[in-house]
Amino acid sequence: MSEITLSCTVNDRVFNGTIASNLLLIDFLRDRLGLTGVKQSCEVQVCGTCTVLIDGQPVSSCCHLAADIGGRQVTTIEGVVGSVYHERVSAAFMKHAALQCGFCTAGMILTIKALGDQEGELSRDEVRQALSGNLCRCTGYQSVLDAACETLGVAEASHP
Amino acid sequence: MSERGVAAAAASGPVVDAVGQRAPRADGREKLSGKAQFTGDLRVPGMLYGAVLRSPFARARLTFVDASAAEARPGVRAVLTGADLSDMNPFYGHALRDRPIIALDMVRFAGEPVAVVAAETQEIAEEALSFIDVGYEPLPVLASLESALEPGAEQVHTTAARPGLAHGLGKLPSLDGNICYTYGFDYGDVAAVFAEADIVIEGEYRFPAVYQYAMETHTVVADHQGQDITLWASCQHPFLVRQEISELFNVALDQVQVIVPFLGGGFGSKSYTKMEPIAVAMSRKAGRPVRVANRVDESMVTTRRHNMLCRMRTAARNDGTLLAREADFWMDTGAYADNGPRVTATAGDAAPGPYRWAASRVKGYCVYTNTAPAGSYRAFGALHLQWIGELQVDEVARRLNLDALDIRRRNLLPPGGMVRPGAKPLDAELVGDIERVAAAIDWGSKRAPDTGVGISVGLLAAGAHPVSGATVRLGADGGVTVLVGTTEVGQGARTVMAQIAAQVLGLAPERVVVRGADTRFTPYDRSTGASRSTTLAGKAVELAARDVLKGLLETAAHELQLPQLDLQVRGGGIGNGDRWLSYEQLVQARFGFAGGELIGQGRVQPEGGTGSYAEGPVFWEVCVAAAEVAVDRETGIVRVLRTATIADVGKAINPQLIERQDEGATLQGIGNALFEEMRYSDEGMLLNDTLLDYRIPSFEDVPGTMTTVIVENEDGPGPFGAKGCGEGAFAGIVSAIVGALADAGVPMRELPLTPERVWRRIGELEREQSGGSHL
Numbered sequence: 001m002s003e004i005t006l007s008c009t010v011n012d013r014v015f016n017g018t019i020a021s022n023l024l025l026i027d028f029l030r031d032r033l034g035l036t037g038v039k040q041s042c043e044v045q046v047c048g049t050c051t052v053l054i055d056g057q058p059v060s061s062c063c064h065l066a067a068d069i070g071g072r073q074v075t076t077i078e079g080v081v082g083s084v085y086h087e088r089v090s091a092a093f094m095k096h097a098a099l100q101c102g103f104c105t106a107g108m109i110l111t112i113k114a115l116g117d118q119e120g121e122l123s124r125d126e127v128r129q130a131l132s133g134n135l136c137r138c139t140g141y142q143s144v145l146d147a148a149c150e151t152l153g154v155a156e157a158s159h160p
Numbered sequence: 161m162s163e164r165g166v167a168a169a170a171a172s173g174p175v176v177d178a179v180g181q182r183a184p185r186a187d188g189r190e191k192l193s194g195k196a197q198f199t200g201d202l203r204v205p206g207m208l209y210g211a212v213l214r215s216p217f218a219r220a221r222l223t224f225v226d227a228s229a230a231e232a233r234p235g236v237r238a239v240l241t242g243a244d245l246s247d248m249n250p251f252y253g254h255a256l257r258d259r260p261i262i263a264l265d266m267v268r269f270a271g272e273p274v275a276v277v278a279a280e281t282q283e284i285a286e287e288a289l290s291f292i293d294v295g296y297e298p299l300p301v302l303a304s305l306e307s308a309l310e311p312g313a314e315q316v317h318t319t320a321a322r323p324g325l326a327h328g329l330g331k332l333p334s335l336d337g338n339i340c341y342t343y344g345f346d347y348g349d350v351a352a353v354f355a356e357a358d359i360v361i362e363g364e365y366r367f368p369a370v371y372q373y374a375m376e377t378h379t380v381v382a383d384h385q386g387q388d389i390t391l392w393a394s395c396q397h398p399f400l401v402r403q404e405i406s407e408l409f410n411v412a413l414d415q416v417q418v419i420v421p422f423l424g425g426g427f428g429s430k431s432y433t434k435m436e437p438i439a440v441a442m443s444r445k446a447g448r449p450v451r452v453a454n455r456v457d458e459s460m461v462t463t464r465r466h467n468m469l470c471r472m473r474t475a476a477r478n479d480g481t482l483l484a485r486e487a488d489f490w491m492d493t494g495a496y497a498d499n500g501p502r503v504t505a506t507a508g509d510a511a512p513g514p515y516r517w518a519a520s521r522v523k524g525y526c527v528y529t530n531t532a533p534a535g536s537y538r539a540f541g542a543l544h545l546q547w548i549g550e551l552q553v554d555e556v557a558r559r560l561n562l563d564a565l566d567i568r569r570r571n572l573l574p575p576g577g578m579v580r581p582g583a584k585p586l587d588a589e590l591v592g593d594i595e596r597v598a599a600a601i602d603w604g605s606k607r608a609p610d611t612g613v614g615i616s617v618g619l620l621a622a623g624a625h626p627v628s629g630a631t632v633r634l635g636a637d638g639g640v641t642v643l644v645g646t647t648e649v650g651q652g653a654r655t656v657m658a659q660i661a662a663q664v665l666g667l668a669p670e671r672v673v674v675r676g677a678d679t680r681f682t683p684y685d686r687s688t689g690a691s692r693s694t695t696l697a698g699k700a701v702e703l704a705a706r707d708v709l710k711g712l713l714e715t716a717a718h719e720l721q722l723p724q725l726d727l728q729v730r731g732g733g734i735g736n737g738d739r740w741l742s743y744e745q746l747v748q749a750r751f752g753f754a755g756g757e758l759i760g761q762g763r764v765q766p767e768g769g770t771g772s773y774a775e776g777p778v779f780w781e782v783c784v785a786a787a788e789v790a791v792d793r794e795t796g797i798v799r800v801l802r803t804a805t806i807a808d809v810g811k812a813i814n815p816q817l818i819e820r821q822d823e824g825a826t827l828q829g830i831g832n833a834l835f836e837e838m839r840y841s842d843e844g845m846l847l848n849d850t851l852l853d854y855r856i857p858s859f860e861d862v863p864g865t866m867t868t869v870i871v872e873n874e875d876g877p878g879p880f881g882a883k884g885c886g887e888g889a890f891a892g893i894v895s896a897i898v899g900a901l902a903d904a905g906v907p908m909r910e911l912p913l914t915p916e917r918v919w920r921r922i923g924e925l926e927r928e929q930s931g932g933s934h935l
Contacts, residue, residue: 036197036201037194039200039375039376041377042456042851043455043456043850044850046850046852076194077194078193078194081193081194089192090188090192090193094188094192095184097182097184097185097652097816097817099188099191100425101374101375101376101423101424101425101426101650102191102650103375103650106194128859128862133858135375135856135858136375137372137373137374137375137425137427138824139823139824139827140820140862141823141857141861142823142862143819145862
């Protein structure tokens with residue numbers, strides 16, 4: 001298969017190199033860059049486990065070609081660790097015990113980040129809808145919704 | 161004493177119990193930062209990538225497998241086929257050793273591994289699969305229980321398999337057609353009681369095959385070098401995997417090392433041995449470490465929950481007394497038994513339900529078919545049967561115009577009551593449990609039209625075989641490490657084990673480190689499942705911590721010249737009044753220098769008899785829940801409005817983790833009750849093998865309110881009176897949802913409660929009613 005050159009920014013670091021034209025973004029991130037915080041599950045863009053941000057928008061990296069990120073900014077969980085946002089979301093997840101096996105957690109954190117970066121006020125229902133593309137088999141979701149709402153400053157995070 | 165005075169200040173801080181705290185997850189920060197390592201994140205030096213060629217036929221004779229073209233591809237290092245196993249007995253399996261590592265002369269389900277390629281990259285391995293030439297001679301397929309049970313049906317297996325190594329099922333019956341295991345018991349004069357009963361409820365019920373869907377698929381890295389086998393595996397039961405691998409590959413137990421990183425969920429799907437044998441065999445051939453990571457469609461044909469057919473009847477008197485119950489059921493275990501016999505036995509134990517019967521007869525059959533093997537999934541057996549029995553109890557109540565809560569109150573077993581002849585008597589207060597769960601959903605309040613409420617109670621034989629060990633190490637810096645073989649599958653085992661050790665040693669839980677399972681270093685622990693970790697491994701941790709404490713107290717008594725009885729333990733030190741020694745000082749005093757360590761051992765083993773399941777269980781896990789649902793009679797759509805579950809845990813080591821267990825179980829219950837179903841074609845092909853077609857619950861499926869009620873009667877056999885949880889809620893909630901829909905006027909006899917199925921049933925019931933009016 002053909003090789004192409006790729007220039008992009010991943011977690012604020014510039015990448016310049018050649019890649020296979022059919023390389024999936026998830027494989028580029030995990031295997032080429034060693035960003036194993038990105039997790040693979042359904043491979044059909046349903047579960048949200050492999051969510052990363054491209055120019056701030058959540059995307060399923062399992063169904064996205066690495067070739068399509070030329071000139072763009074990709075953010076993975078490794079890229080938000082250490083930020084004020086990550087401290088806040090982590091504190092909320094810890095408080096609500098909003099993770100169990102943790103396999104889906106990075107995807108959730110990135111979806112919540114994208115939501116928080118948008119303009120305007122959010123309701124709990126809007127947060128729920130925005131997160132509905134991130135599946136979790138462990139938690140029962142309620143605690144994740146509480147943690148997300150707390151992170152985003154959305155009221156009604158009533159669950160202890 | 162001035163140095164000791166400093167220690168006193170540190171040691172005599174406020175006393176906070178570690179047990180009972182909503183302690184933050186010990187693994188939380190690692191998981192939140194993406195740093196937690198799962199098996200798929202490991203890159204072992206020299207590692208090859210495996211890809212598995214799977215049969216497109218559900219039943220076929222294998223006439224040849226020619227891998228030469230694939231082997232010649234650049235980057236391919238080796239291809240494994242059945243021919244490579246001629247020097248060994250390649251059959252394994254937890255209950256029955258009926259499964260070859262890879263297909264030999266037959267394939268028995270669509271998706272059965274036929275060959276494996278090991279290559280330098282995943283891509284090369286996958287591409288090489290299409291260069292393997294396989295001869296299949298398709299045979300008639302037994303794709304359903306009905307076809308497998310037909311008189312004179314062809315047999316999925318024609319010879320009986322050897323029993324598994326550690327199945328705990330006693331003497332196994334011989335193969336009878338496609339029935340590989342039967343389980344049953346009876347007591348009282350069932351026929352006579354039914355003959356004299358005022359009311360008999362009977363019916364035939366169906367339960368679907370469902371998939372556990374742990375987010376992380378089955379993933380293994382295996383390295384077979386000489387006589388040493390190293391496995392990094394997403395497995396729940398590393399010690400049982402070690403035993404099977406050791407036996408299969410004929411190496412000593414300790415030459416097999418199973419290391420378990422974090423697991424991305426399990427729910428039973430990663431119990432017993434799954435992809436480990438095939439990865440080890442591939443590594444043996446390739447001479448290098450090999451990684452095998454399933455795709456979701458591959459994991460869906462690796463294990464699933466048993467679909468089931470059940471005929472049940474219940475006898476009662478007009479005064480609301482439940483008299484007798486009979487149940488016959490058939491579990492579809494697929495092409496290989498896996499844990500099917502245990503699932504069948506556990507279902508049998510749950511079949512009567514926790515009532516005071518005068519007579520009962522139960523018979524369960526575990527049946528081979530040409531579908532993917534079925535094994536463990538959270539609350540297995542109990543979940544299969546509870547909704548059926550409880551529907552019949554509700555129907556008795558409806559006919560007698562009795563309240564569903566009331567009929568249960570009158571008939572439930574008291575503590576100490578007989579659940580099954582020969583088994584441990586009931587060790588829970590069920591009436592209190594159902595009253596609490598009823599209160600949680602305002603039982604008896606006025607309901608809107610087309611809504612209904614259900615309440616359900618059952619028991620699950622929990623704990624599996626009671627053998628667990630733990631080691632606690634206290635180092636020269638006063639730090640505590642717990643070595644325990646229980647795997648962190650998401651349930652919070654590491655957090656809970658830390659809390660237990662911290663409680664005994666008077667420390668904050670974050671001062672205790674709990675490492676992952678590694679069969680070479682962590683003491684033997686039978687398994688992580690059957691709600692047993694807190695109860696059994698937790699007890700072992702408690703005992704190991706007490707063992708360390710004993711040594712500390714000896715040294716403290718000697719150093720402080722005080723009787724042990726006068727010593728207090730708190731804040732990482734031991735002493736009394738103003739005379740305290742920190743653990744660091746005690747370890748150094750004991751060994752005479754700044755080194756050494758105290759090691760404590762804890763062990764749990766059967767207390768009497770053989771410890772077999774027949775004399776068990778370790779405890780009866782309570783399965784109590786209530787639900788309110790609404791049904792749209794035009795569309796058949798069922799919505800869960802509110803749920804409540806009981807976590808009857810004896811003692812809550814960490815209430816927050818218990819709530820998460822019950823909430824997670826509730827969502828899985830909603831999926832299992834309302835929409836999850838693996839669909840097979842007549843040819844035995846799984847039709848919905850991706851998340852596009854097999855839906856699991858999402859944020860949108862969370863009920864309006866979801867309540868967990870924790871009950872602490874300190875009546876469990878675990879540490880501080882604890883007993884396990886996390887499965888009971890699942891069995892309870894599925895049953896409560898079905899019961900609530902029946903209460904809303906739509907009694908169903910087949911799950912899941914899909915809109916189409918519910919809508920058809922509503923039509924059927926309306927026709928019956930209008931037909932009735934003509935008479």
